[in-house]
Amino acid sequence: MREVSFGQYYPANSFVHKCDPRAKILFLIVYIVAIFLGKDFYALGACAAVFLLAALFSGVSFRALLRSVKAILFLLLFMTVLNLFFYEGTTVLWQWGIIRITKEALYYTLFLALRLFLLVLGSSLLTLTTTPVSLADGLESLLSPLKLIRFPVHELALIMSIALRFIPILTDETGRIMNAQKARGADFETGGLIKRVKALVPTLIPLLISAFRRADELGDAMDARCYSGSKVRTKYKKLTFTWRDLIAMFVGTALLVGVILVRIYL
Amino acid sequence: MEVIKFENVSFSYEKAEDGERDVFSFQDNFALRGVDFSVQEGEFVAVLGHNGSGKSTLARLTNGLLSPDEGKITVFGLDASDENNLFDIRKQVGIVFQNPDNQTVASIVEDDIAFGPENIGIEREEIGKRIDFALNAVGMSEFRHATPARLSGGQKQRIAIAGVLALKPRVMILDEATAMLDPRGRKEVMDVVLRLNREEKITVILITHFAEEALLADRAVVMHGGKIALQGTPTEVFAKGDDLEKYALVMPRSVRICRNLTQGGLRIADSMDEEEIASGIIGALPCVDVKTSEAGTGLTAKTRPEDGEHGRVYCENLSYVYNPKSPFATQALEGVNLEIRSGEFFGILGHTGSGKSTFVQHLNALLKVPTAEKKYKEKKPKKGKPLPPKTLLTVNGYDLSDxxxxxxxxxxxxxxxxQYPEYQLFAETVFEDVAFGLKNFHEDWSEAEVRAAVKEALETVGLCYEEVKDKSPFDLSGGQKRRVAIAGVIVTKPEILALDEPAAGLDPLGKEEIMRLLHDIHSKWCKTVIIVSHDMDEIAENCNRAAVFADGKVLLCAEPKTLFVNAEMLLSRGLDLPFTAKLTRALLGKGVAIDSDFTLGDFVQKTLDFAKTNGAGMRLTDERGQNHA
Structure with missing residues (x-):
């Protein structure tokens, strides 16, 4: 009964949704590189503008986007505070005892926070607009040159896809086993850390056994369906680059070039 | 043409090096011994047998998941023990396994169905066509882009069948593929299987515990102790009543009714069809030779004396919503009113998703009434609006809304x-596992007290304390594991015991044993026993009273006698009837009214009584008491 929305995929039929996952992954890489190359607010501004453009064409609501930032809010605050007080600067804005805030620290902190913020927003835009399956497909395709050095790209992608497939099943199962142990008086809610970890043993062991049993059965089912590794395998879903991906690549390249130019000439 | 041929095949799971394990198990370690078996093209073969009789081994050997120790297996003329043939054999012979969750590799239906064809290197366009074909064949075309995790059990199994079909096999093996499904899902799957056999001419090997399913086959094969014990048409096989018991199988209820009637003097030929039996009964009436009979073999439930609040469940206006205030919100219960009296053996019926499990989880506060939540604050009623009706839930004297x-x-x-309580076992020894609940609830108990209680619980579930206490629960057989798990719950001497599908997944004999055990527990140990079940026969045979859940509400709550008289209502909800009720309906259609409580024993008795009083050819069709013979 429990609904698990893993990978936070946001179903829609937008421009960004329709892009090839490879294009989106490459775009994200370029975007991240641009963020890290950018040394001032101009560069970050350009990144933000590109992000806003992508977000606009993704059909994902801003609330959904901001929700993904919530997860790292604590980290963001922690870093901000740390930087604000400990960054060495010369122009003091405010001082109380040994605690002081300098203009440079303020500038640097804001810059860092914005960088992190844009980073997280960009990556969540990818997971929000791409199903886990096509993400795995895209990665497999992008990494396929590694096959030359015998890197098991296909196996890796399959493992990823199976793992994603079993997450909701195992989550459900965890709930069921916990309930069964609760009915036998297990207490997961009180006590110190050690007591709580100990209380998980009666859940984890059956879960582990069940996972092994499932793996065994799945292995048989895969064997029975003629699985034998990647040798003769074909692929049903073929990834194709379209004009959309060209546009995305163009925007990405423009951003990168722009940021590099700013870095050199400003 | 012979598509599968076993010649003198033997197979053992435990190879010579660890021969020590079979000291403890009473079966020797051969899963198959000297089996000769063959299947013709286009045939529909049902394979029956108790758990551990070698059925699944047969399936796995056929498509090369296992290879035989001795003998020869030929599939489409290819030697199955030759590794080089495996690929070709697996293309021809598909297997659908028991657990619907453990057979899909992808998170989207079409990707999963594409998995097989991709493995054998089919071209893209052709894969697309095969997906169309396979989904169409199992009637799931509209679910092409769905996520398997969101589908029902029956739908998941149909997807698994489609995944096999996409390889265009000529033989399909179903290894207890319906065992974990509810009746609706079972029917979905069986309809598909039948159609594939009839229309697509696919050879089917159906491994099953369900007599009704085996009956659809052309041939039934009974396995016992790794050998083929019996073969014939399903009707022939099921008619061999005494032999079946020898092979640890259970006669279908229909055959049992025929037998009991015949024993009572009303000669009825064995049959599985209610119309046929009804005609048989009518036909036998004129020349009836009624002896006093001992027809009562059923486990008719006794109500224990009522004991006030102890063992009582009282529920008024209970509603429950999963994931409230989210797009996934589902109303699981809606204004449920129900009283389960102390001393009852109570049944809860309904489809998957009807709310029955949600209700049962409220009984020991695994799900809580909103007013019992820690965060709950009383809301002030808005002016001018009537107060929402209050939820009341008392269980065993505890107020669960507080x-x-x-x-x-x-x-x-x-x-x-x-459900499947054996999956919650975790401890190193049976003793520790059973004691787990006890130690949680009674931290102050001494070792001796705990030991005594564990011993009593294990003995109550029919296990020998000395023999099992130090064993690992994982070394026990399936039925024994379930008993240990039940012991782990009753060890605290609960006054109410609720069980969700206690007999699910067991073979018919195991089912009967578990039900007998529950009656034992009910008479000696727990005041009230509540079972959730899909199996109408189980409810009719065992419960004093039962409630039917549908769409989060209680549709009906009555004694089986009243419940199954409302046949139309149950049937219109897609629920089944116990066989006795089906037979009663068939008889009524022929003008004979039998007024039983729908347990097998009572039905047979009442039918015999009817024959006695209306003997010598009297019929109810015309005026009562008139002799038309």
């Missing part, structure tokens, strides 16, 4: 056995 209730004390008094 957050001050001691929920731990409640849980020790209301035991809950979940």
């Amino acid at each position: 957050k001050k209730t001691d929920f731990r004390a409640l849980r020790s008094k209301v035991g809950m056995v979940f």
Whole structure:
């Protein structure tokens, strides 16, 4: 009964949704590189503008986007505070005892926070607009040159896809086993850390056994369906680059070039 | 043409190096011994047998998941023990396994169906066509882009079948593929299988515990102790009543009714069809030669004396919503009113998703009434609006709508056995596992007290304490594991015991044993026993009273006698009837009214009584008491 929305995929039929996952992954890489190359607010501004453009064409609501930032809010605050007080600067804005805030620290902190913020927003835009399956497909395709050095790209992608497939099943199962142990008086809610970890043993062991049993059965089912590794395998879903991906690549390249130019000439 | 041929095949799971394990098991370690078996093209073969009889081994050997120790297996003329042939054999012979969750590799239906064709290197366009074909064949075309995790059990199994079909096999093996499904899902799957056999001419090997399914086959094969014990048309096989018992199988209820009637003097030929039996009964009436009979073999439930609040469940206006205030919100219960009296053996019926499990989880506060939540604050009623109706839930004297209730004390008094309870076993020894609940609830008990209680619980579930206490629960057989899991719940001596599908997944004999055990527990140990079940025969045979859940509401709550008279209502909800009720309906259609409580024993008795009083050819069709013979 429990609904698990893993990978936070946001179903829609937008421009960004329709892009090839490879294009989106490459775009994200370029975007991240641009963020890290950018040394001032101009560069970050350009990144933000590109992000806003992508977000606009993704059909994902801003609330959904901001929700993904919530997860790292604590980290963001922690870093901000740390930087604000400990960054060495010369122009003091405010001082109380040994605690002081300098203009440079303020500038640097804001810059860092914005960088992190844009980073997280960009990556969540990818997971929000791409199903886990096509993400795995895209990665497999992008990494396929590694096959030359015998890197098991296909196996890796399959493992990823199976793992994603079993997450909701195992989550459900965890709930069921916990309930069964609760009915036998297990207490997961009180006590110190050690007591709580100990209380998980009666859940984890059956879960582990069940996972092994499932793996065994799945292995048989895969064997029975003629699985034998990647040798003769074909692929049903073929990834194709379209004009959309060209546009995305163009925007990405423009951003990168722009940021590099700013870095050199400003 | 012979598509599969076994010649003198033997197979053993435990190879010579660890021969020590079979000292403890009473079966020797051969899963198959000297089996000769063959299947013709286009045939529909049902394979029956108790758990551990070698059925699944047969399936796995056929498509090369296992290879035989001795003998020869030929599939489409290819030697199955030759590794080089495996690929070709697996293309021809597909297997659908038991657990619907453990057969899909992808998170989207079409990707999963594409998996097989991709493996054998089919071209893209052709894969697309095969997906169309396979989904169409199982009637799931509109679910092409769905996520398997969101589908029902029956739908998941149909997807698994489609995944096999996409390889265009000529033989399909179903290894207890319906065992974990509810009746609706079972029917979905069987309809598909039948159609594939009839229309697509696919050879089917159906491994099953369900007599009704085996009956659809052209041939039934009974396995016992790794050998083929019996073969013939399904009707022939099921008619061999005494032999079946020898092979640890259970006669279908229909055959049992025929037997009992015949024993009572009303000669009825064995049959599985209610119309046929009804005609048989009518036909036998004129020349009836009624002896006093001992027809009562059923486990008719006795109500124990009522004991006030102890063992009582009272529920008024209970509603429950999963994931409230989210797009996934589902109303699981809606204004449920229900009373389960102390001393009853109570049944809860309904489809998957009807709310029955949600209801049962409320009984020991695994799900809580909103007013019992820690965070609950009383809302002030809005002016001009009537107060929303209050939810009342008392179980065993505990008020579950009050957050001050001691929920731990409640849980020790209301035991809950979940579906497949053996999957919750975790400890190193049986003793520790059973003692787990006890130690949680009674931290102050001495070793001796705990030992005594564990011993008593294990003995109550029919296990020998000395023999099992130090064993690992994982070394026990399936049925024994389930008993240990039940012992782990009743060890705290709950006054109410609720069980969700206690007999699910067991073979018919195992089912009967578990039900007998529950009656034992009911008469000696727990005041009230509540079972959730899909199996109408189980409810008719065992319960004093039962409630039917549908769409989160209680549709009906009555004694089986009243419940199954409302046949139309149950049938219109897609629920089944117990066989006795089907037979009663068939008889009524022919003008004979038998007024039984729908247990097998009572039905046979009442039919014999009817024959006695209306003997010598009297019929109800015309005026009562008139002799038309």
